[in-house]
Amino acid sequence: MSTDLHVHGLGHIGPPHTIERLWPYVEAAQKQGLRELGFAEHDEYLYGLDFKVFEELRRLSPIEIKRGLEVSFRPDRCDLETVASRPWDYLIASVHDIGAWGFDSPGGEAFYADWDMDELYSVYFELVARAASSGFFQIIGHLDLIKLYGHRPRRPVVELAEPALRVVARAGVAVEVNTAGLYKLVGEIYPSVELLERCFELNIPVTVSSDAHSPEEVGRSREKAIRLLKRIGYTKLVTFRERRREVIALE
Numbered sequence: 412m413s414t415d416l417h418v419h420g421l422g423h424i425g426p427p428h429t430i431e432r433l434w435p436y437v438e439a440a441q442k443q444g445l446r447e448l449g450f451a452e453h454d455e456y457l458y459g460l461d462f463k464v465f466e467e468l469r470r471l472s473p474i475e476i477k478r479g480l481e482v483s484f485r486p487d488r489c490d491l492e493t494v495a496s497r498p499w500d501y502l503i504a505s506v507h508d509i510g511a512w513g514f515d516s517p518g519g520e521a522f523y524a525d526w527d528m529d530e531l532y533s534v535y536f537e538l539v540a541r542a543a544s545s546g547f548f549q550i551i552g553h554l555d556l557i558k559l560y561g562h563r564p565r566r567p568v569v570e571l572a573e574p575a576l577r578v579v580a581r582a583g584v585a586v587e588v589n590t591a592g593l594y595k596l597v598g599e600i601y602p603s604v605e606l607l608e609r610c611f612e613l614n615i616p617v618t619v620s621s622d623a624h625s626p627e628e629v630g631r632s633r634e635k636a637i638r639l640l641k642r643i644g645y646t647k648l649v650t651f652r653e654r655r656r657e658v659i660a661l662e
């Protein structure tokens with residue numbers, strides 16, 4: 412079943428959260444032939460999300476609508492319980508910060524010069540592991556976002572990510588195959604082929620997403636993600652309903 416579980420209906424602008432704002436995404440998804448669309452706004456906009464809008468959208472939409480949230484994971488956050496207490500279908504954990512450094516924010520690239528890449532990748536994946544083991548999340552967002560400007564570690568990335576991947580596998584958390592990386596400097600899907608191959612060996616389930624911030628981006632390069640997954644050996648995707656995992660066809 413064709414899904415896109417990581418879409419930002421409010422972009423980087425934020426509330427108001429209205430049917431008028433979200434509807435073009437539903438239309439775009441339908442045009443792309445998707446059967447399911449999952450909104451996952453940035454959690455900084457949580458204050459403005461209206462669950463009645465999700466209910467209304469579900470009533471109006473010809474395709475399935477899911478209620479997700481992309482949560483910026485920081486180990487010092489103490490509000491995860493409150494965030495998780497709303498009626499989500501799933502929560503996506505995304506590491507966007509190393510300490511006070513928002514590495515994917517505008518200007519974030521400058522600070523890579525301060526780091527040894529192997530160490531940076533290790534620190535990044537340790538945060539991914541902590542997010543996975545926290546018990547709050549169903550999906551790890553853009554698993555290797557740290558590569559977004561094209562900085563590569565010296566050691567094989569699979570070695571650096573291995574401890575985190577084992578934690579993800581043990582926790583039963585899914586990894587998203589996120590096509591937004593194709594449109595960043597790095598120019599490749601998150602996660603890389605090597606990491607996805609290791610995910611497959613570890614039986615880690617996967618979702619597919621565009622990380623769209625505008626309706627035109629919904630479902631973009633989805634066929635590339637599907638081809639990649641099939642080549643690696645995946646035959647199924649997963650989706651979530653009220654945080655319970657459901658297995659669906661890879662298409």
Ligand SMILES: [Zn+2]
Nearest residue numbers: 481505552553
């Ligand atoms: Zn993100």
Ligand SMILES: [Zn+2]
Nearest residue numbers: 417419481622
């Ligand atoms: Zn996102």
